[in-house]
Structure formats: C-alpha cells, structure tokens
Amino acid sequence: xxxxxxxxxFLVAHKDAKQxxxxxxHVLPCNLRRHFERISxxxxxxxxxxxxxxxxxxxxxxxxxxxxxxxxxxxxxSHKPKINSTDGF
Numbered sequence: 001x002x003x004x005x006x007x008x009x010f011l012v013a014h015k016d017a018k019q020x021x022x023x024x025x026h027v028l029p030c031n032l033r034r035h036f037e038r039i040s041x042x043x044x045x046x047x048x049x050x051x052x053x054x055x056x057x058x059x060x061x062x063x064x065x066x067x068x069x070x071x072x073x074x075x076x077x078s079h080k081p082k083i084n085s086t087d088g089f
Contacts, residue, residue: 047074
C-alpha cells in the first residue's frame with residue numbers, strides 16, 4: 001500500500017516535468033581508500049571522515065551505509081581510552 005502511495009505521489013509531482021538536457025553518465029573508474037595509518041606523524045586531533053577516507057562507486061549504494069557508520073564513530077571513540085599518538089591509532 002505504502003509503495004503505491006509513493007508511486008502515485010511521484011507521478012503527480014513529475015507529470016509536467018520536461019527533460020532539460022541530455023542524460024549524462026557518472027563514471028567512477030574505481031573505489032578509492034586513503035591510508036591515513038601510513039602517515040608517520042599523524043596530526044593530533046584530526047578526524048578524517050567521509051570522502052577523505054574512501055570514495056565508493058555510487059552504483060553499489062555503499063556510501064550511505066558508510067556515512068551512517070562514520071556518523072556514530074566519534075561517539076564510539078569518545079567512550080574508549082585515549083591512545084598515545086606514539087602508540088598508533
């Protein structure tokens with residue numbers, strides 16, 4: 001029932017829509033992960049999140065899952081004992 005309501009709302013909202021240009025493809029050749037753990041002197045207090053850490057191909061729908069995990073990560077980390085920067089991450 002709910003999916004039918006959303007389909008009807010979508011059709012009503014877009015019934016007079018006109019295409020403004022050609023359809024464009026978004027091409028991302030590969031996923032990318034940045035390895036901050038390899039930095040010899042990591043800046044104190046820096047918390048890289050989002051695309052600073054990794055970039056995913058949007059076709060696979062991973063970004064929202066990772067964003068949700070990263071959103072709770074600072075809270076999770078704040079409850080753990082602090083690690084001396086010379087000991088690693």
